[in-house]
Amino acid sequence: xxxxxxxxxxxxxxxxxxxxxxxxxxxxxxxxxxxxxxxxxxxxxxxxxxxxxxxxxxxxxxxxxxxxxxxxxxxxxxxxxxxxxxxxxxxxxxxxxxxxxxxxxxxxxxxxxxxxxxxxxxxxxxxxxxxxxxxxxxxxxxxxxxxxxxxxxxxxxxxxxxxxxxxxxxxxxxxxxxxxxxxxxxxxxxxxxxxxxxxxxxxxxxxxxxxxxxxxxxxxxxxxxxxxxxxxxxxxxxxxxxxxxxxxxxxxxxxxxxxxxxxxxxxxxxxxxxxxxxxxxxxxxxxxxxxxxxxxxxxxxxxxxxxxxxxxxxxxxxxxxxxxxxxxxxxxxxxxxxxxxxxxxxxxxxxxxxxxxxxxxxxxxxxxxxxxxxxxxxxxxxxxxxxxxxxxxxxxxxxxxxxxxxxxxxxxxxxxxxxxxxxxxxxxxxxxxxxxx
Numbered sequence: 001x002x003x004x005x006x007x008x009x010x011x012x013x014x015x016x017x018x019x020x021x022x023x024x025x026x027x028x029x030x031x032x033x034x035x036x037x038x039x040x041x042x043x044x045x046x047x048x049x050x051x052x053x054x055x056x057x058x059x060x061x062x063x064x065x066x067x068x069x070x071x072x073x074x075x076x077x078x079x080x081x082x083x084x085x086x087x088x089x090x091x092x093x094x095x096x097x098x099x100x101x102x103x104x105x106x107x108x109x110x111x112x113x114x115x116x117x118x119x120x121x122x123x124x125x126x127x128x129x130x131x132x133x134x135x136x137x138x139x140x141x142x143x144x145x146x147x148x149x150x151x152x153x154x155x156x157x158x159x160x161x162x163x164x165x166x167x168x169x170x171x172x173x174x175x176x177x178x179x180x181x182x183x184x185x186x187x188x189x190x191x192x193x194x195x196x197x198x199x200x201x202x203x204x205x206x207x208x209x210x211x212x213x214x215x216x217x218x219x220x221x222x223x224x225x226x227x228x229x230x231x232x233x234x235x236x237x238x239x240x241x242x243x244x245x246x247x248x249x250x251x252x253x254x255x256x257x258x259x260x261x262x263x264x265x266x267x268x269x270x271x272x273x274x275x276x277x278x279x280x281x282x283x284x285x286x287x288x289x290x291x292x293x294x295x296x297x298x299x300x301x302x303x304x305x306x307x308x309x310x311x312x313x314x315x316x317x318x319x320x321x322x323x324x325x326x327x328x329x330x331x332x333x334x335x336x337x338x339x340x341x342x343x344x345x346x347x348x349x350x351x352x353x354x355x356x357x358x359x360x361x362x363x364x365x366x367x368x369x370x371x372x373x374x375x376x377x378x379x380x381x382x383x384x385x386x387x388x389x390x391x392x393x394x395x396x397x398x399x400x401x402x403x404x405x406x407x408x409x410x411x412x413x414x415x416x417x418x419x420x421x422x423x424x425x426x427x428x429x430x431x432x433x434x435x436x437x
Contacts, residue, residue: 008114009128009130010059010061010125010128010130013059014059014060014061014125017053017056017059018053019052019053019056019059019060019061020061020063021050021060021062021063022063022064022065023043023046023062023063023064024064024065024067025039025043025064025065025066025067026067026068027039027066027067027068028068029068029070031068031069032073032076033076033080033083033199034199036066036069036079036080037079037080037084037199039064039066039080040080040083040084040095040122040124041084041087043062043064043122043124044084044087044088044091044093044095044124046062047062047093047124047125048091050062057126058128059126060125061123061124061125062123062124062125063121064122064123064124065119065120065121066119066120066121066122071100074099074100074101074120075099075101077097077098077099077102077120077122078097078102078104080097080122081095081096081097081122083199085141086140086141086195088124089127089135089140089141089144092126092127092144092148093124093125093126093127094124094125094126094127094128094131094134095122095123095124096115096122096123097115097120097121097122098115098116098117098120098121098123099115099116099117099119099120099121100116100117100118100120101116102115102116107134108133127144127145127148127149129149129152129165130162131145132145132149132165132168132169132172133164133165133168135172136169136171136172137172137188138188139172139188139189140192140195141192142172145172146172146173153166153169194207194211195207196271197271197274198270198271198274200267200270200271202263202267202268202270202271203271203274205259205260205263206260206263206271209256209259209260210280212256213253213256213286214283214285214286216249216252216253216256217283217285217286217288217289218285218289220246220249220250220289220293221285221288221292223242223243223245223246223249224242224246224289224292224293224322224323225292225323226242227239227242227243227246227323228292228322228323228325228326230242231323231326231329231330232326232329234333236330236373236376236377237373237376239323239327239377239380240373240376240377240380243323243377243380243381243383243384244380244383246384246387247380247383247384247387250384250387250388250390250391251387253391254387254391254394257394257395257397257398258394260398260402261397261398261401263402264402265403265404267402268402268403272403272409275409276409277409277411279408279411279412281303281408281411281412282303282304284304284307284310284313284314287300287301287303287304287314287317288313288314288317291314291317291318291322292317292322292323293322293323293324293384293388293426294322294323294324294325294426294427295424295426296318296322297318298318301314301315301318324381324426324427327377327381327427328357328429330374330377331357331360331361331364331374331377332356332357332360335360335363354429357429358429358432358433358436359433359436361378361429361430361433362433362437364378364433365378365433365434365437366437378430381426381427381430382430382431384426385425385426385427385430385431388426389422389424389425389426392418392421392422392424393422395418395421395422396415396418396419396421396422399415399418400415403415
């Protein structure tokens with residue numbers, strides 16, 4: 001608190017060099033976040049066109065005083081700055097907001113509210129060496145900083161640099177622990193991966209829920225692999241544990257559709273053009289999950305042809321046995337039967353209606369022994385199939401609610417395509433067996 005001189009190390013040199021360019025921008029009383037963010041975008045473009053004095057380009061700053069913004073809306077400058085910061089940083093620029101009640105704290109003293117100013121304003125300048133203070137906690141932003149200033153830490157020698165800068169630099173590089181929780185869960189990396197293409201609030205919902213679904217697809221795929229191993233080891237009870245988890249994980253996935261169902265057609269249309277041809281139908285993690293559960297398709301695997309990483313993993317999942325393959329093998333083995341080669345072929349194609357398998361499952365149910373491992377295995381598999389079916393139905397209904405009958409972004413027919421997918425049942429022999437019981 002006893003620091004002398006300018007709070008910002010950029011301010012003094014810029015004032016001495018007479019490179020502070022002041023502008024006044026007028027906004028309407030009803031202008032909100034979108035208008036303020038658009039204003040900042042406009043001024044970023046203006047900044048790049050300013051003819052700064054020779055040799056003083058790096059200390060030029062554009063100070064934009066915002067007039068007409070009601071005091072109760074001053075805080076919108078925070079959200080607008082957050083919305084455009086990524087654009088600025090990728091250009092090698094920094095943008096900061098100031099107003100009378102701004103709550104931002106000093107990077108060195110959390111008790112000092114460094115961004116308070118008598119008038120609402122924002123400042124645009126070029127990224128500087130000391131900006132490690134503001135960019136270290138976001139991997140995407142830090143990458144831009146390191147690209148421009150990383151060499152300082154080797155060429156100048158760290159002993160000659162501010163110790164706080166050096167500490168933050170090594171933390172950002174992952175060489176020093178932040179906190180056990182942040183490091184264990186890779187929280188900073190995780191939270192830096194949300195990069196919507198527009199400033200429509202609904203896009204972040206769509207974007208983040210989409211990422212959440214991908215993580216759950218991965219989790220279900222892994223659980224299915226574990227269940228497959230347990231079945232191959234003749235440990236049906238342990239396999240049931242994994243299948244029960246999969247059922248619950250599909251429940252979480254279904255809730256994701258309830259979140260997306262809050263998007264109105266207008267909300268979605270505000271950013272849909274940014275998707276281009278991007279579509280969930282090309283999710284390779286979803287495809288691997290389906291293949292591991294037993295819904296296999298050469299055609300769908302072909303959509304990933306030529307995509308490094310995805311192609312190899314998808315085709316591996318297509319070729320290897322699924323959790324249902326192993327369940328049927330265990331079923332027939334327990335009954336003293338050898339699984340015929342043609343049954344193996346049919347299941348690998350995902351189109352089996354092998355009568356012996358249907359009869360075998362029906363016999364399990366007719367035994368009326370709920371304590372039997374195969375009975376519990378059968379019911380756990382049906383739980384998973386039902387949970388998957390519910391998820392598919394909610395998918396179809398949510399898409400129809402949000403976009404109607406429009407063609408899908410990935411080239412599918414949209415809702416009609418999803419309706420066919422919703423009619424599919426995992427583990428079809430288990431469903432058919434119910435008719436015989």
